[in-house]
Amino acid sequence: MRPTLAVTLVLASAVLLVPGAPAWACATCACGDPTLTSMGTEQPFSGRLRLSTTLRAWGHTVGEDNVNAQRLREARMDVAAAYAPLPWLFLAATLPLQAREVRDVSLARERGWGVGDLEVSAKAFLFQDKAFSADHLFSVLAGVKLPTSPVLHAKDGTELGLDAQLGSGSVDPLFGVAYQHFRGEWSFVASATGFLPTRGIQGFRAGASVRTTLAAQYQPSARWAVRLGLDGRFEKAADINGEKEEDGGGVIGYASPDFLFSPATDVVLSAGVRVPFFNQLHGRVSPTPIAMMSAAYDL
Template sequence: MKASLALLLLCGAVLAPVFPAWACATCACGDPTLTSMGTEQPFSGRLRLSTTLRAWGHTVGQERVDALRLREARMDVAVAYAPLPWLFLSATLPLQAREVRSVSLARERGWGVGDVEVSAKAFLYQDREFSADHLFSVLAGVKLPTAPRLRAADGTLLDLDTQLGSGSVDPLAGVAYQHFRGDWSFLVSATGFLPLRGMLGFRAGPSLRTTLAAQYQPAPRWAVRLGLDSRVEAAADIDGEKEENGGGVISYASPDVLFSPSTDIVVAAGVRVPFFNRLHGRVAPTPIAMMSVAYDL
């Protein structure tokens, strides 16, 4: 009788359905650091979704003479997947609403889907597979001309400043280093963009964007982050004729607060404040308000 019962239990254990074991992202990568989209530690099978809201603007030209004011609200919907422990594939779809107002008070508005960006990040070095302290990665990608060409009621194209995309294919490449040390983490990154010519003969200038950031996380559910974001770019041109306003160097101070209301969800809110503006001509940028939510499946 006991032998028969043992045999039945053994058969039941073998034939019982097996369900996959799920673990939180922190458990899988061994690091409890709260991270915004694009700064996470890799592990095979990691899937992350995010949405980021931004509100920003700038004024180009001289007030009461030829000033052009642009304001935009933008939501980036992004997905990142790691098919291998050292590789992240990502795609970002922007949804934009833009208004451009000239000194004459004439206005143009555009809204819809912007240019999709796809990229691959390869982690070339990490000091250990689980709970790495040092990560070095390279990035390659491209921005694609997926935004529709916006037209007025009479069928004419809206101004370039109102368009949600450039109509060009823009390759990009970058490098990044991350260091994790107890409650602290650090990021240094640089990404270069080489835009090609797009609609109406427009071509944005090549640019280099850099980030230096430090994050302090005194508790499992929240952290504070302070970054320095800079952009160096050449002036844009239309059919070879350079624009007078734009090109040069601009830097932003970027404080953020990160909060995790539950496992695998990270909410971040912050602002990008321009404090160093050496753009050519007359370009007055506004601060950039930002809020994001990232979720690991």
């Protein structure tokens, strides 16, 4: 990763963790639920503002070793904000900062870094059994990924390959549903989100996909919790100008353990890993585990 990007990531993380103006009440007091939550699974209340940053490191290898293998590695930081203007509505935006390296079997490399594609969404809570300290929540999600990442070029002016680009150059709608249940020291979440990509740069169009999560969390203390999830992705193969790609598309499942810790009121830190245990992607696609760390702060 280049020094400039590293400095950017550190400064952005620091900004998100600087306390803001005093709030009228802590998030736990306002929603009546002490459950430690990662970004996107919090209980709603009017005026809630949550900032977060999430670091991810991941990669995959496509193709056959010593023949046509191409290795992708990425370090990514998502800077996100979510605001509830109404007790039943969350508006959210996520902007990724990314650094990528692609190496093929000849050891030739392409590197790209910068701002990725912005994602904006709205989550509406259609049902909750109680206005305060709800035990059951049902929500729907609608959003779009926007082509905010610039097209990257090599020093000679030629465009980098698709895998080295940080964005798709397409406008991609997304829709989802989620159910959450809170029961004493335990909480549970089940969700599914569908993505309908459009065609973008270099004639590329990602396949339509559905991403699912089923997770349980145990919190014996106000300060820490453990979470175990199963994440799945079902997707059609991508195509370039209508020609279907041979590698990719299919089904993959991840086991997702996390540890959550709250060092201070309204601050939640988490660390975890997404381990691929079921890989039925078409062709030769070998994903690495995904390492994750995040920090969230409620104003």
